[in-house]
Amino acid sequence: MAFQLTTEREDQLAEIFARYPNKMAACLPVLHLAQEQHGWLSEEVMAWAATTVGVSTAHILGVATFYSLYRTHPAGKHHVWVCRTLSCALNGADRLIEHCEKRLGIQVGETTADGAVSLHTAECLASCGTAPMMQIDREYHENLTFEKVDVLLDRLRKP
Amino acid sequence: MLQRTDHLTKRYGIPDGHTLARYLADGGYEQARRSLSMTREALVNECKAANIRGRGGAGFPMGVKWSFMAQKVAPERPHYLVINADEGEPGTFKDRSMMEQDPHSTIEGCIIGCRAIGAHVAYIYVRDELHLAKERLWTAIHEAKAKGFLGAQPFGIEYPVEIYVHSGAGAYICGEETSLLNSLEGRRGEPRLKPPFPAQAGAFGMPTTVNNLESIATVPVMMRLGGENFSKISALHPKEGGSRLYGVSGHVNTPGIFECAVGLTLRELIYDLGGGVKGGELLAVIPGGSSTPILRATELVDAPGESHPLHAWHGQSVLDVPMGVETFRGLGTMLGTCCATVLSDQACPVRAMHNLMRFYRHESCGQCTPCREGSGWLERLLDKIVAGNGTLDDLNRLHEVANSIMGNTICAFGEGTAMPALGFLRKFRREFEEYVRTGGRSSSNRLALPPSPLVGASPALHPAAE
Ligand SMILES: Cc1cc2nc3c(=O)[nH]c(=O)nc-3n(C[C@H](O)[C@H](O)[C@H](O)COP(=O)(O)O)c2cc1C
Ligand code: SF4
Ligand code: FES
Numbered sequence: 001m002a003f004q005l006t007t008e009r010e011d012q013l014a015e016i017f018a019r020y021p022n023k024m025a026a027c028l029p030v031l032h033l034a035q036e037q038h039g040w041l042s043e044e045v046m047a048w049a050a051t052t053v054g055v056s057t058a059h060i061l062g063v064a065t066f067y068s069l070y071r072t073h074p075a076g077k078h079h080v081w082v083c084r085t086l087s088c089a090l091n092g093a094d095r096l097i098e099h100c101e102k103r104l105g106i107q108v109g110e111t112t113a114d115g116a117v118s119l120h121t122a123e124c125l126a127s128c129g130t131a132p133m134m135q136i137d138r139e140y141h142e143n144l145t146f147e148k149v150d151v152l153l154d155r156l157r158k159p
Numbered sequence: 160m161l162q163r164t165d166h167l168t169k170r171y172g173i174p175d176g177h178t179l180a181r182y183l184a185d186g187g188y189e190q191a192r193r194s195l196s197m198t199r200e201a202l203v204n205e206c207k208a209a210n211i212r213g214r215g216g217a218g219f220p221m222g223v224k225w226s227f228m229a230q231k232v233a234p235e236r237p238h239y240l241v242i243n244a245d246e247g248e249p250g251t252f253k254d255r256s257m258m259e260q261d262p263h264s265t266i267e268g269c270i271i272g273c274r275a276i277g278a279h280v281a282y283i284y285v286r287d288e289l290h291l292a293k294e295r296l297w298t299a300i301h302e303a304k305a306k307g308f309l310g311a312q313p314f315g316i317e318y319p320v321e322i323y324v325h326s327g328a329g330a331y332i333c334g335e336e337t338s339l340l341n342s343l344e345g346r347r348g349e350p351r352l353k354p355p356f357p358a359q360a361g362a363f364g365m366p367t368t369v370n371n372l373e374s375i376a377t378v379p380v381m382m383r384l385g386g387e388n389f390s391k392i393s394a395l396h397p398k399e400g401g402s403r404l405y406g407v408s409g410h411v412n413t414p415g416i417f418e419c420a421v422g423l424t425l426r427e428l429i430y431d432l433g434g435g436v437k438g439g440e441l442l443a444v445i446p447g448g449s450s451t452p453i454l455r456a457t458e459l460v461d462a463p464g465e466s467h468p469l470h471a472w473h474g475q476s477v478l479d480v481p482m483g484v485e486t487f488r489g490l491g492t493m494l495g496t497c498c499a500t501v502l503s504d505q506a507c508p509v510r511a512m513h514n515l516m517r518f519y520r521h522e523s524c525g526q527c528t529p530c531r532e533g534s535g536w537l538e539r540l541l542d543k544i545v546a547g548n549g550t551l552d553d554l555n556r557l558h559e560v561a562n563s564i565m566g567n568t569i570c571a572f573g574e575g576t577a578m579p580a581l582g583f584l585r586k587f588r589r590e591f592e593e594y595v596r597t598g599g600r601s602s603s604n605r606l607a608l609p610p611s612p613l614v615g616a617s618p619a620l621h622p623a624a625e
Pocket of ligand 1: 213214215217245331334370372575
């Protein structure tokens, strides 16, 4: 079935187009909107985005694959990004990443078997003063300890 | 001399500091109101007198940049103000603090900035991850609009101004201004060749000014104090004016963002504000984001010639030179974003370089062969060295690869990769050689301090499947 936005998001769409002098500029926000709803950018979603924004599907694919936060494959329900860049690394990011892998039983880049969590590393997330840190979905978690991380990760996997 | 100020950070740490009510109680939006009845020329001159150097990294004088915008705005060629809040430079976390804690300064700055360059629309480009920052900015925009400070007639004056937040999607390169413009236009974030410069053909092909978020958030305060008075706060007046946000992270006891008069020294930033080095002695500091070449704690200023701009500091520690665009260029590094990353002597410089070169390889947009391939080579050579399989020849090869990136790329990302690479190799030649000779067994060979802050709080691990 072809992709369709929820009515609430349809309203947001109109508001997004009003911000820019042309339709193409809505490309990034439209892909965000679609991904928020669908979880990832499937072929149907990208075809829908191309028609909506008035560009070719090749353009959409080009954009979707350029930026690291667009997903062109299905993924977990929740996303955990652990920052691995220097200030975080100086404060134990490498051990934190290992810890997350063990706790979740997966490697970076993988999704837990229950489909609950995908684990990623991230490059500097502008939170260096509160390193080490991770982002879970839309939220930042800073000044992490193993204990804090365990609580956070376990919460994501509650049925 | 350490001089903390609170012109920009007055509302930091206050629970309702981000609200319109609080901002208005501090005299907020008075300068926006006033500026809309001023001439563009007067505003540009005020900004020039303030000697604000752009705070996104390159340090270009803000008033001069504003003056590049065409005086006459042709109806078919509208002007745009674009605010750079991509904040991706490793070690940098100042713009985020401003957006989260005091979003109205940015909104007021945008109104004044629009007026100064003849624009009616401003886009604030925020990296996607900063959801709280975006939410705070949008709320501030809606609050300002509801009060009649934005829209068709802000403050009842016939000068329409609209401000929008545009979200990135995860790409460090989109902090580069022309890549940012492509991203704003709905394209892949690949930098454009310059010229044309944004002031000629920027967003949507129209004349555009790109200002860093802290730069624009500084404008209301600058207007309130008056350009010249604002400039005089700085220890480097009249070359560089005002106060600005300094950040410090890494191996320090009290990392954070601090506002000080321009001209703070690294020693003050690390010891007085950062609470000193944790887990050992100071080894080195990356002064303003990972693209600024590293300085060793033991380095002394070498400027014997009397005409040398750093002559006054000849023979002194580099830690005691006031942080400025020109002074730091004189030290062979860059001021950058004024957010320093501190390495204690327990950290391995080879590993630090490896960490950063992995970052650059990951973030190269891939348009230019020297950058795309070179950053890959740098990472792979360091992979090999860090694994204990490097040779002295590999060190020379690192030099060669870095040198072949310099000056051969479309955007400054190339230099931003090569310069810090060459800095590490030059400053830590001995350590690199020793690492290679011993396969890393003689050095500390780690980045994090041994008594990790993470340990101690760790409960027993149990497999996820349980
Ligand atoms: C690779 C690269 C990344 C950059 N990232 C940022 C950034 O995240 N934020 C920013 O304000 N400027 C960044 N810049 C600098 C911008 O290109 C531009 O100079 C700046 O936004 C201008 O604002 P300013 O004059 O107020 O500093 C970057 C430059 C390069 C070459
Ligand atoms: S220098 Fe690197 S980041 Fe810049 S345009 Fe070339 S490939 Fe892209
Ligand atoms: S290095 Fe991790 S947030 Fe900056």
